[in-house]
Amino acid sequence: MNIVVLGATSGIAQAIATKLAQEGHHLILAGRRMDELEAMSNDLRIRNQVDVYPAHFDALAMDTHEAFVSSCLERFSTLDGVVLAYGYMGDQKESETDMDIVKRTIDTNYTSCVSILNRFASYFEQQKSGFICALSSVAGDRGRQSNYTYGSSKGALSLYLQGLRNRLSSAGVTVLTVKPGFVDTKMTYGQEGMFLVAKPEKVANDIYKAIRSRKSVLYTPFFWRWIMMIIRLIPESIFKKMKL
Amino acid sequence: MIKPVKTKLAGWGNYPVEEGFLFRPDNGRDVLEILQSGLQNNYIAFGMGRSYGDTPLNKQSGVLLTTQLNRILSFDETTGVLECEAGVTFEDIINVFLPRGYFLPVTPGTKYVTLGGAIANDVHGKNHHLDGCVSSFILDFKLMLASGEIIDCSREHNADIFWATVGGIGLTGIIVSARIRLEKVESAYYDVLYEKAPNIERALELFAESDDKYKFSVAWIDCLARGNSLGKSVLMRGNYASAASLRSGTEPLKLKNGPKLAIPFDFPSFALNNLSIKSFNTLYYGVNKNVRKTVYFDSFFYPLDSIYKWNRMYGKKGFVQYQAVFPPEGKEGLIQMLERLSSSNRSSFLAVLKTSGEQNPGLLSFPKKGYTLALDIPIKDESLFTFLHELDELVIRYGGRVYLAKDSELLPEHFAEMYPRLKEFRAIKDRIDPNHIFSSSMARRLGIVEE
Numbered sequence: 001m002n003i004v005v006l007g008a009t010s011g012i013a014q015a016i017a018t019k020l021a022q023e024g025h026h027l028i029l030a031g032r033r034m035d036e037l038e039a040m041s042n043d044l045r046i047r048n049q050v051d052v053y054p055a056h057f058d059a060l061a062m063d064t065h066e067a068f069v070s071s072c073l074e075r076f077s078t079l080d081g082v083v084l085a086y087g088y089m090g091d092q093k094e095s096e097t098d099m100d101i102v103k104r105t106i107d108t109n110y111t112s113c114v115s116i117l118n119r120f121a122s123y124f125e126q127q128k129s130g131f132i133c134a135l136s137s138v139a140g141d142r143g144r145q146s147n148y149t150y151g152s153s154k155g156a157l158s159l160y161l162q163g164l165r166n167r168l169s170s171a172g173v174t175v176l177t178v179k180p181g182f183v184d185t186k187m188t189y190g191q192e193g194m195f196l197v198a199k200p201e202k203v204a205n206d207i208y209k210a211i212r213s214r215k216s217v218l219y220t221p222f223f224w225r226w227i228m229m230i231i232r233l234i235p236e237s238i239f240k241k242m243k244l
Numbered sequence: 245m246i247k248p249v250k251t252k253l254a255g256w257g258n259y260p261v262e263e264g265f266l267f268r269p270d271n272g273r274d275v276l277e278i279l280q281s282g283l284q285n286n287y288i289a290f291g292m293g294r295s296y297g298d299t300p301l302n303k304q305s306g307v308l309l310t311t312q313l314n315r316i317l318s319f320d321e322t323t324g325v326l327e328c329e330a331g332v333t334f335e336d337i338i339n340v341f342l343p344r345g346y347f348l349p350v351t352p353g354t355k356y357v358t359l360g361g362a363i364a365n366d367v368h369g370k371n372h373h374l375d376g377c378v379s380s381f382i383l384d385f386k387l388m389l390a391s392g393e394i395i396d397c398s399r400e401h402n403a404d405i406f407w408a409t410v411g412g413i414g415l416t417g418i419i420v421s422a423r424i425r426l427e428k429v430e431s432a433y434y435d436v437l438y439e440k441a442p443n444i445e446r447a448l449e450l451f452a453e454s455d456d457k458y459k460f461s462v463a464w465i466d467c468l469a470r471g472n473s474l475g476k477s478v479l480m481r482g483n484y485a486s487a488a489s490l491r492s493g494t495e496p497l498k499l500k501n502g503p504k505l506a507i508p509f510d511f512p513s514f515a516l517n518n519l520s521i522k523s524f525n526t527l528y529y530g531v532n533k534n535v536r537k538t539v540y541f542d543s544f545f546y547p548l549d550s551i552y553k554w555n556r557m558y559g560k561k562g563f564v565q566y567q568a569v570f571p572p573e574g575k576e577g578l579i580q581m582l583e584r585l586s587s588s589n590r591s592s593f594l595a596v597l598k599t600s601g602e603q604n605p606g607l608l609s610f611p612k613k614g615y616t617l618a619l620d621i622p623i624k625d626e627s628l629f630t631f632l633h634e635l636d637e638l639v640i641r642y643g644g645r646v647y648l649a650k651d652s653e654l655l656p657e658h659f660a661e662m663y664p665r666l667k668e669f670r671a672i673k674d675r676i677d678p679n680h681i682f683s684s685s686m687a688r689r690l691g692i693v694e695e
Contacts, residue, residue, distance in 0.1 A: 011270070036271060043315035047340050189268050190247030 002076035004028045006057055006116065007086025009036045011185025012135065015200035016083055019208045021048040028072055030057035031086070059086055059112035060104075069119045078127070081211070082120045084113060084134040087154070089187070095149040102149055109153035114160055121164055124173040132168075133176040133211055134161055138219070141179070141228045144244040165216055174214045178207055181224040196223070246277055248284075253307060256555050257296035258562030259623055259652055262303040262685055266290070270312050272420055276392050278308065279418075279681060286683035289414045291358035292333060295365060296565040297652025298685040299413050305683070308418065310360055316340070317421060324426040325383065330360025330419040337426070338541075343497050346426035347541070349381040353596075355546050360419040365649035366411035366609040369545070370460035373601045377611060378424075379410040380604065385422035390681035394420055408672040411609035413648055415673055415682050415692060429484055431496035434460065434544045436482035439534050444475025444579060448615065451479070451599045459483050460544075463597040467619060470586045474579070477597060485538055500540060558622045565650035566632060567618035568639045569600055569611055577642025578615050581635060585619070588631060592619035607669040610647040618650070629653050636662075648686065656691035666692070 005017050008029035017027060021044040029037045029044075029052060037054035045052040053075055057068055072079060088108035090101040117132060124130030139147055140154030158177055165175035182188055182197045198221045206220040219225035234242070248265035265284055269275045279287065284306030291310050293300065300307065313331035320326075324346050326337065334348055335355040341347070352367040361367075363385065366377045375381075384398035387409060397406040409416045437458075441447035447463050455461060458481035469476040487496040548554050555563070570578045585592065596618045603612035621628065636658045639646060645662035646654055660666055670692065673680075680693050687693040 039271075039315050039317060042317055046316045046319050186246075186268075186270050186274075190249050 001025045001080035002028075002078060003081045003083060004030060004055075004072050004079060004120075006030050006082065006084045007059070008040065009033055010085050010087075011187065011200050012180065012183055012203055013083070013085035014040065015204035016085065016207055017044060017052075019201075019204040020083075021045075021050050021052060023208065024048070024050055026051040026076065028053050028055050028075055030055045030068070032056065032058055059108055059116070062112055062115040065112075065116045065119055068116070069123065073123075079120075079123065079130065081131040081133065082117070083207075084117065084132070087135065087137070089147070089150045092145075092147045092149055105149050106153045106156075109150070110156045110160070113157055117160075117164065121168060121173070125168055125171045128171050129173065131174045131176065131211055131214075132161075132164065133178060133207065135178045135180065136161065138179045138181055138224050138228050142231055142239075146244060174211075174216075176207075176210055176215055177217045178210070179217065179219050179224065179228070181219070181221060181227070196221070246274060246281065248306065253290065253293070253301055254562070255296045255299060255301065255652070256294050257564055257650075257652060258555055258558065258560070259564060260298055260301070260685070261562075262298070262301045264302050264305060264307040266307045266309055268309045268312060272313070272388065272394070275308065275313075275388060275418055275420075278306070279388075279390065280392060286681055288682060288684035288687075289330075289360060289364070289418055291331060291361035292356045294352075294354050294357050295361065295649040297650065298689065299365070299649060299651075300361075301685040302683065303685045310358060310418075313360075313420075314358075324428055325423055326426055327421060327423045328359060329421045330363070330385075331358050333358055334362070339499065341426055342429075342432055342541075343499060345428060345430070345497055347429045347432075349425065349427040350375060350378040351545055353546065354549055356549065359422055359424065363410060363419055363422060364412060364414045366604075366606050366611075367649070368600065368611050370462045370598065372611055373455050373461065373599045374459055376601055376604055377410075377606070377609060379606060379609065381425045381427075382410070383423040383425060385409070386420040387416065388418040388420050390417065390677040390679065404672055405676060407605045408607050408669055410604075411606040411648075412669065413608065413686060414684065415687055416676060417682060429497075430487040431485050431490055432499065432541045433485035433490060433494075433496070434482040434539050434541060435485045435489065435536065436460075436480055436539045436544060437534075437536050439479045439481070441475075441477045441479055443469075443473055444477070444582060447475055447477045447479060447597065448575070448599075454481060455599055457481075461599065465582075465595045465597045465617070467582065467585045467592045467595045468589075470583075474586065475582050475597075480544075482539070482544065490538065500542070558620070561623045563620050563622045564628070564632065564652055565618060565620055566635065567610075567616060567647040567650045568635070568644050569614055569616040569647070570639070570642050570644040571612060571614040574614065574642030574644055577638055577644060578617060580638060580642075581617065584635065584638070590621050590628065590631060592621050595619040607665040607672075608648065608663055610645065610649070612645070614644070616647075618647075633658070651686070654690060656689070659690045 003025050007013050009031050029041055031037055041052040041054045090105045095101040136158045137154040139151035140158045143151050161175055161177045180203055182194050183203050184197045188194050203220045210218040248267045251266050252261050252263050254261040267278050287306035287308050288302045289310050290300040290307045310331040313329045315329045317327040334357050351369045362378045366379050368377045386394050387397050388394050461481040463477040463479045465477040598616050600611045600616050632653045640661050683693045688695055
């Protein structure tokens with residue numbers, strides 16, 4: 001399969017790209033840091049003897065998204081899937097007074113995703129095959145005072161993906177919403193308050209399996225489904241008084 | 245932005261255990277950010293943690309985990325030249341390139357080492373007598389200096405820094421990437437002759453007679469044997485097996501995934517005692533016959549890797565590895581060392597004897613022409629260190645030296661005598677790292693860098 005990975009330099013995306021290349025898929029690794037993407041591409045190409053290309057992609061430059069999708073189609077004449085793995089987590093306290101951080105969070109985690117995935121969705125719909133896999137977050141399942149700006153943007157993304165799944169189902173295109181818990185990447189290393197931290201390889205394996213089995217929503221590691229279920233079930237009258 | 249984790253660290257010998265601040269960079273940019281952050285006074289690189297003592301430790305200061313800096317950058321199928329980041333492991337290199345007909349030109353007794361660590365310790369293997377250390381096959385590398393500048397080092401370019409970094413235990417800078425020439429092989433197998441030697445004299449004779457015929461050569465030695473049997477050993481000498489020589493049906497370059505046994509906990513300290521070691525040694529000598537066998541690379545080079553975390557056999561107190569090299573004219577020193585070991589009853593589970601070839605220009609590189617003996621000694625109490633200091637004196641008396649990758653006990657004055665080019669090393673370090681941004685517990689213990 002020919003697969004585009006958006007935001008390929010993030011810790012989880014690197015693990016997903018590694019898994020995809022090991023399974024023999026050809027990749028376009030897209031992001032802003034070309035030197036990193038080139039190094040990653042060479043590594044995966046040499047190790048796995050598959051085609052891997054770096055490509056420049058800026059989520060917030062939404063007027064370039066159309067051209068980006070075309071360039072992917074020039075590179076591989078057909079595409080089989082897209083993995084959206086980028087995101088932005090601004091500081092919650094700062095975002096309560098700084099609207100720039102809020103806008104950047106919403107635009108990165110929601111608006112730009114709609115912009116780019118709408119285009120891929122139309123392509124896959126027409127082709128009548130393909131998959132879309134996007135990394136949302138457990139933070140999008142319920143708003144909490146500690147990071148609701150980020151959480152609400154991810155929550156919006158989850159709802160968008162739900163609608164997209166509904167639309168594309170008849171065309172045989174699958175849409176997978178991934179909700180990872182804490183993953184052992186640069187974002188979490190050395191941070192306090194982390195628990196049940198999963199290895200990126202484990203999360204990547206789960207995601208790969210979910211894509212193959214055409215799953216709709218994946219919590220990874222699996223127990224986050226139960227943790228989030230409990231958190232969602234707490235009545236609002238009690239929840240609003242909790243320090244979460 | 246980049247944060248460390250405060251954690252206890254140890255080398256493979258589990259001695260010493262020291263607390264440090266572990267950083268985990270994802271790329272060169274992160275390394276630069278850490279070095280310039282001022283978060284710690286100094287830093288040392290830590291790879292797979294397979295050196296035994298305090299080489300990669302930095303008590304209450306910065307440690308840079310390099311295992312995420314592990315990308316393969318380029319490979320030339322025609323010349324076998326591989327360029328990769330320094331955190332790529334030997335295991336990785338074998339898994340990717342052995343099926344394509346390339347193997348490491350030099351490997352230590354474990355494949356769980358990074359390329360950067362291999363260069364920083366200038367590791368050697370069973371073919372040192374013919375091929376030298378790993379540095380013989382390193383074409384060049386990129387080194388990040390304390391200033392953040394990345395420089396190219398080779399035999400032609402910045403040659404002085406090249407030879408200070410090779411074997412320089414991480415004190416010149418962070419090795420970012422390196423180019424190494426892999427060796428073309430037809431198969432993953434080796435033709436090995438197993439041969440018993442009743443004593444040290446005979447073992448050395450056999451080595452001398454056949455060193456040019458066998459690319460790989462090593463002897464397992466019974467350190468408890470005394471008198472006429474002193475140095476009783478089993479020699480293992482071999483060459484690459486050609487594809488044509490393999491049994492039909494064997495795919496010459498196919499990797500086999502053997503089961504891996506892991507030691508789940510530290511053994512109690514009484515598990516390894518003189519009696520158990522003596523029994524093992526007797527048994528081992530007994531079952532080995534003089535025989536020629538075709539052996540898969542994994543069991544030939546890495547017999548202990550199949551037992552994951554085998555260092556736990558030595559219990560919580562850990563163990564020291566002691567490896568010394570004696571020049572040919574210092575043979576008597578080697579014999580005296582064996583005598584002292586057997587009479588002191590400081591049991592060593594595993595002792596390995598090898599011949600080594602000419603010394604290279606690496607300022608702190610260990611091997612030189614002669615014989616090297618490596619042993620594991622479990623730590624029972626502090627008296628061991630007095631004993632080892634006596635061995636160090638013996639080694640110096642006979643013109644030898646101790647291997648830093650395995651050391652955790654050398655005194656600074658002994659170290660300076662063993663490594664006469666230390667002054668040159670210090671001069672280069674002072675020039676490229678005037679503020680001593682790179683330091684380690686070992687560097688301070690040995691007086692390479694002041695406290």
